[in-house]
Amino acid sequence: MENEIQSVPVSISEAQKQVDNWIKTYGVRYFSELTNMVLLQEEVGELAKIIARLYGEQTFKESDKAYDMEDEMGDILFVLICLANQTGIDLEKAFAKNIQKKITRDKTRHINNPKLK
Numbered sequence: 280m281e282n283e284i285q286s287v288p289v290s291i292s293e294a295q296k297q298v299d300n301w302i303k304t305y306g307v308r309y310f311s312e313l314t315n316m317v318l319l320q321e322e323v324g325e326l327a328k329i330i331a332r333l334y335g336e337q338t339f340k341e342s343d344k345a346y347d348m349e350d351e352m353g354d355i356l357f358v359l360i361c362l363a364n365q366t367g368i369d370l371e372k373a374f375a376k377n378i379q380k381k382i383t384r385d386k387t388r389h390i391n392n393p394k395l396k
Contacts, residue, residue: 291371298360309365319358326351 289297302309310318329346332339363370389395 291374292369294356295360295364295370298357299364302361302364309361312362312365315358315362315365319355319362322351322354322358326355 309315325346326348328343329348329351331337332343333348360370362368363373
């Protein structure tokens with residue numbers, strides 16, 4: 280079906296298409312870019328809370344135990360894709376450019392960092 284969401288791994292561009300399809304089918308419309316930016320921060324905060332409790336000094340409260348790190352990362356990715364779609368960003372192209380930038384700029388930076396050895 281055209282509106283069916285795939286449960287198999289997809290490319291980033293396919294994920295962008297699936298999010299757009301979901302928004303147009305079920306979401307009525309995209310929230311404003313500002314709203315989505317705030318939602319992105321909210322989702323990152325939820326992930327940070329889980330990480331602080333799993334790997335930091337804080338412990339889970341009873342109300343924290345329902346959090347799921349995989350689900351929170353999925354929420355972050357969804358909202359990031361919404362923002363990319365709204366602003367005309369091709370995330371595959373952006374990612375490829377970012378990796379190339381890191382290869383060029385940082386090719387010896389981390390290898391030569393004594394703190395990482």
